[in-house]
Amino acid sequence: ETGVTQTPRHLVMGMTNKKSLKCEQHLGHNAMYWYKQSAKKPLELMFVYSLEERVENNSVPSRFSPECPNSSHLFLHLHTLQPEDSALYLCASSQGTALRGPYEQYFGPGTRLTVT
């Protein structure tokens, strides 16, 4: 596997279910990101993990819970979601150091989530 991979690619879940999205990067990066992409809206950053530091968008509901066990893996745990949470969830990775490099973010293919 190369680049950034995400599983599953598609997920349908009920509002009472608990599920997890998985992201894995094979690029040697040390920063990982979760984005939410909804129709007709800009991509919304949800969480950042970089060098064991976590930053979160304060507007993200607590029913989304990230986990980053190491620099290569990132999870997004989902519970009691709402229909408006249906969206494409994108994972990305980059270098994340204090150096001023461009450190482009490389994206995975996304998980299309539908909440019924």
Add this chain to the structure above:
Amino acid sequence: AQTVTQSQPEMSVQEAETVTLSCTYDTSESDYYLFWYKQPPSRQMILVIRQEAYKQQNATENRFSVNFQKAAKSFSLKISDSQLGDAAMYFCAYRKRTYSGAGSYQLTFGKGTKLSVIP
């Protein structure tokens, strides 16, 4: 807060012709990066081109070039000799260059422009 605006929700171009996608942004920072990302129907977001704000020279990558106007906070993407494979959503994105913790490298995206290529 930074904002990125793409005023063209949809554009179309004839195959082999040239098209320009517009992007404007707002920031109080003087040191930053600007990016154009492409998202084809397969959904994988791919970096097309990058511009450093401290460089006056416009970036180019093969058929892709930008017109960066720092004073006007404008960053347009020109695609020359358009090909069917160029059909995709194109997103303009901003990122500040100064490091101030893990959140420093978050990208701020525009809403995107859907580009269609007509054979």
